[in-house]
Amino acid sequence: xxxxxxxxxxxxxxxxxxxxxxxxxxxxxxxxxxxxxxxxxxxxxxxxxxxxxxxxxxxxxxxxxxxxxxxxxxxxxxxxxxxx
Amino acid sequence: xxxxxxxxxxxxxxxxxxxxxxxxxxxxxxxxxxxxxxxxxxxxxxxxxxxxxxxxxxxxxxxxxxxxxxxxxxxxxxxxxxxxxxxxxxxxxxxxxxxxxxxxxxxxxxxxxxxxxxxxxxxxxxxxxxxxxxxxxxxxxxxxxxxxxxxxxxxxxxxxxxxxxxxxxxxxxxxxxxxxxxxxxxxxxxxxxxxxxxxxxxxxxxxxxxxxxxxxxxxxxxxxxxxxxxxxxxxxxxxxxxxxxxxxxxxxxxxxxxxxxxxxxxxxxxxxxxxxxxxxxxxxxxxxxxxxxxxxxxxxxxxxxxxxxxxxxxxxxxxxxxxxxxxxxxxxxxxxxxxxxxxxxxxxxxxxxxxxxxxxxxxxxxxxxxxxxxxxxxxxxxxxxxxxxxxxxxxxxxxxxxxxxxxxxxxxxxxxxxxxxxxx
Numbered sequence: 001x002x003x004x005x006x007x008x009x010x011x012x013x014x015x016x017x018x019x020x021x022x023x024x025x026x027x028x029x030x031x032x033x034x035x036x037x038x039x040x041x042x043x044x045x046x047x048x049x050x051x052x053x054x055x056x057x058x059x060x061x062x063x064x065x066x067x068x069x070x071x072x073x074x075x076x077x078x079x080x081x082x083x084x
Numbered sequence: 085x086x087x088x089x090x091x092x093x094x095x096x097x098x099x100x101x102x103x104x105x106x107x108x109x110x111x112x113x114x115x116x117x118x119x120x121x122x123x124x125x126x127x128x129x130x131x132x133x134x135x136x137x138x139x140x141x142x143x144x145x146x147x148x149x150x151x152x153x154x155x156x157x158x159x160x161x162x163x164x165x166x167x168x169x170x171x172x173x174x175x176x177x178x179x180x181x182x183x184x185x186x187x188x189x190x191x192x193x194x195x196x197x198x199x200x201x202x203x204x205x206x207x208x209x210x211x212x213x214x215x216x217x218x219x220x221x222x223x224x225x226x227x228x229x230x231x232x233x234x235x236x237x238x239x240x241x242x243x244x245x246x247x248x249x250x251x252x253x254x255x256x257x258x259x260x261x262x263x264x265x266x267x268x269x270x271x272x273x274x275x276x277x278x279x280x281x282x283x284x285x286x287x288x289x290x291x292x293x294x295x296x297x298x299x300x301x302x303x304x305x306x307x308x309x310x311x312x313x314x315x316x317x318x319x320x321x322x323x324x325x326x327x328x329x330x331x332x333x334x335x336x337x338x339x340x341x342x343x344x345x346x347x348x349x350x351x352x353x354x355x356x357x358x359x360x361x362x363x364x365x366x367x368x369x370x371x372x373x374x375x376x377x378x379x380x381x382x383x384x385x386x387x388x389x390x391x392x393x394x395x396x397x398x399x400x401x402x403x404x405x406x407x408x409x410x411x412x413x414x415x416x417x418x419x420x421x422x423x424x425x426x427x428x429x430x431x432x433x434x435x436x437x438x439x440x441x442x443x444x445x446x447x448x449x450x451x452x453x454x455x456x457x458x459x460x461x462x463x464x465x466x467x468x469x470x471x472x473x474x475x476x477x478x479x480x481x482x483x484x485x486x487x488x489x490x491x492x493x494x495x496x497x498x499x500x501x502x503x504x505x506x507x508x
Contacts, residue, residue, distance in 0.1 A: 039345075
């Protein structure tokens with residue numbers, strides 16, 4: 001599947017809105033997940049979604065707080081692994 | 085007030101309450117304890133609280149169970165005087181622990197109660213006792229914020245879940261089969277299911293400084309806990325519980341426990357009353373609990389599998405359907421799965437402290453403690469939380485489930501597991 005960063009970000013954002021976010025909440029990609037009350041279990045689900053939907057596996061040693069801080073950092077990490 | 089049904093997790097908390105009352109406990113009650121500056125004028129504080137609109141609304145709430153219809157919330161007519169608080173003067177710490185931290189609240193006289201205490205040592209305290217049917221953790225935090233500042237308000241109830249009926253029924257059926265296929269009949273337990281605790285629960289608070297917290301988080305990473313540290317903490321609690329059980333010359337085939345997961349829509353502070361919780365379920369064998377790394381790996385695998393199976397969403401729908409069961413049938417079903425033992429221990433990770441209430445109605449807050457309810461069984465409950473970069477664990481237990489010596493052993497082993505690198 002041919003995907004770019006914007007596409008992954010858009011789909012993840014849409015998934016987050018559908019599954020987890022309250023109506024009228026605008027997800028800012030650079031804002032931290034914790035700013036939105038998004039907990040670690042939910043982030044696990046996002047990582048699994050990226051794996052299933054886009055076939056991009058993020059290695060365990062890259063699941064760092066830095067990479068999982070925000071939608072933007074998660075998608076950047078996914079893109080870095082897509083290229084491999 | 086519009087007709088609002090109890091949520092599935094509210095009804096589950098009523099079930100826990102029923103079991104706790106039967107075992108001689110005061111019920112399924114959470115408490116938040118604020119130590120206030122010693123100059124606090126308690127009568128003045130009580131007077132201010134008596135006009136707090138959020139408190140007045142919550143204090144009037146009652147539950148009406150009306151099987152075969154859904155249980156609902158109702159509000160009692162306005163009371164002529166404020167009757168959900170009390171001031172205590174010159175109180176000894178022992179009295180504070182046995183009376184205030186064991187305060188009963190119930191559907192008869194009210195689901196929330198405030199104790200304002202001046203202790204003999206000159207310190208001032210506020211303890212808010214809340215029935216767990218009222219609030220999940222976020223609801224409690226919202227409530228505390230609204231009590232602290234009259235200008236802060238929240239919607240009283242959540243909006244109804246819009247999931248269609250067919251999907252709910254599908255989830256209920258599949259989750260029933262899922263739970264039955266994962267029977268926890270032989271789970272290891274610290275307490276016999278029929279034990280009736282004679283006194284209030286005890287609490288031991290284990291605190292770590294910032295350096296120790298950093299060390300623990302590094303160890304969690306080394307042990308394989310990747311996203312958050314919960315798996316590492318769960319493995320540590322599992323190890324200390326198994327350690328005590330095995331020291332009693334018992335060898336259970338596994339420990340079984342559930343971990344609550346917040347189902348509120350994210351991005352807002354949300355509503356005040358009604359729990360929106362579901363659960364993840366974990367089963368760990370003694371072999372898996374020998375090392376943190378092995379336990380964490382197994383927890384991660386079970387967590388991923390349950391996320392894939394959408395267990396929390398489906399379990400929430402199962403809980404919602406069980407509201408239509410009379411309580412004794414519901415209890416029978418829960419007991420059937422766990423042989424009446426419910427779980428091996430309770431665990432919840434409250435995450436970063438969400439209650440930076442530093443000023444409460446004008447009074448400075450010196451310290452905050454959260455005392456979770458302690459159902460028995462399992463008779464042992466651990467809450468993890470982090471504030472100002474420091475980790476804190478509250479161990480809650482009864483004399484009948486763990487002795488003082490065993491609790492000390494647990495604390496020593498717990499610190500060792502968390503602070504030592506993962507090859508413990």
